[in-house]
Amino acid sequence: MYILGLNAYHADSSAAIFKDGKLIAATEEERFRRVKHWAGFPTMAVEFCLREAGISLAELNHIAIGRDPYAKLGKKILFLLKNPGGGWNAVADRFLNAKKVSSIEKEFSSIDASIDVSKLKSKIHQVEHHRSHLASAFFASPFEEAALLSIDGSGDFTTTMVAVGKANKIEVLDSVDFPHSLGIFYTAFTQLLGFPHYGDEYKVMGLAPYGEPKYAERLKDVLHFNSDGLFTLNLDYFRSAKSGIISYGDNHIPEVAPMFSDYMVKKFGPARGPEEPLSQYHKDLAASVQRISEELIFHILNHLQKKTGLKNICVAGGVAQNSVANGKLSRKTGFSNIYIPSAGHDAGISMGAGLYVHNQVLGLPRAEPIWSAYTGSRYGNVEIEKYLRSRDIEYKIYSDEELYEKVADRLIDSGVVGWFNGRAEFGPRALGARSILADPRRTDAKEILNLKVKRRESFRPFAPSILKEYVSEYFEITDEVPFMEKVFPIRPEKHAVIPAVTHVDGTGRLQTVDQMVTPRYYALIDAFRRKTGVPILLNTSFNENEPIVNSPAEALECFLRTNMDMLVLENCVITRG
């Protein structure tokens, strides 16, 4: 039985396909369209999923769309009545109508024109946004029973949802309605700090350790912690929500309107221009926003833990991308075991909607937990060689063992290596399938990378991939972090050993590399360890101001456009010069 899950007409549009409950493929549409956060219908991702499953559209049994226009309908109507005028149509479309099932059927007919879509055997299910987030975490987790939290900007008029998962069912306990949203709070300050684009919040998280949380108390006037374990925003600080917050133009690129009000400017100063330097005030404000956001997450989770008495927690939603907060959960809350999916943000909605239908709707038994994010595109050596020959590119092909030696040597010799290996990752992090790698021991690695490839803000850290057997040697906490979803303190005596991946506050956003899950990436890091004694590589995403590369052609273009020293496409190696 096949289930196709979709995140459509929403940022980070994506598709995922399951066979008898097992995830076969999942990918973001942006990887094919080459437009970051692309927000239309994921036609190319659907085609990819069908190809991977080896089936046609007609053979699908269920289609799960991660949104439900009827969720909280009464509350939406009330909200619209209270906020008339402005962009009424746009808001009504966003909250009430969006796209109907019939128009979704039309989109499918563009995938396979030979099919009469109205006669498809598959049943279309609409799964509410936050239930999809919750399902993407719980039904993929190893837990038989767990407390669940979904937290983001907003989706289906909800911004936060707490629940309990048991076996193949999720029971919702409570939720917070739009516009009271931790995501909106974080985004408004992200904009005020001079980062205006959709998805820029991680820059504030990276900036925070350079400041002191001096304004955390003042932020408590913006964000009120409620005694029921949830929260409300002081809406004086926010622009009226009546004209909507995120819009998608004809180009399907999500754009966020400024969310802060004049009152916020009066209280926290004018918005920084993108070219204006970052002052100590900006850094302190970033630290304060991060601090209060963490405190709110702990507040929600501690309440949830007491209420449920459970030790396992699953977290998803855009705010679940806050890896600094995630890394503190086991110390700051009563939960001991944490699962966060590789696509905790909205791309994960497709996977979650599919899992929700399999478990909750159809009542089928849980499938195996998901520890691998490698569900995207793949290319073999034959195909890669053919492509390189067609481009008249000189390359050498090595056996696996020779390859690991060559690449490790080049990294040690201050090289920056594009590493294209196996199936692409699902989610925002490169995890050794579409990665750019460097030597973490170099004090100048950040400068080299920024010079040769990335040209990004100097305050943003680079991340370590570490063989999982060595985590306790380098980090103060030992846990599985397969998706780079947590930041942990690095042992003080190791800061000087791996300066390139040690952030200014002595932490690192690690990926624990498991030989069973990604054997080739493991073998490469192990070759580096044998030569240097360090079981770690600096790992950053394989891209340059674009979605992460998906195909050998995009990897080659990125290599040629930048000053990377070596490009590895499976076993084919291209060197510069």
Ligand SMILES: [Fe+2]
């Ligand atoms: Fe979301």
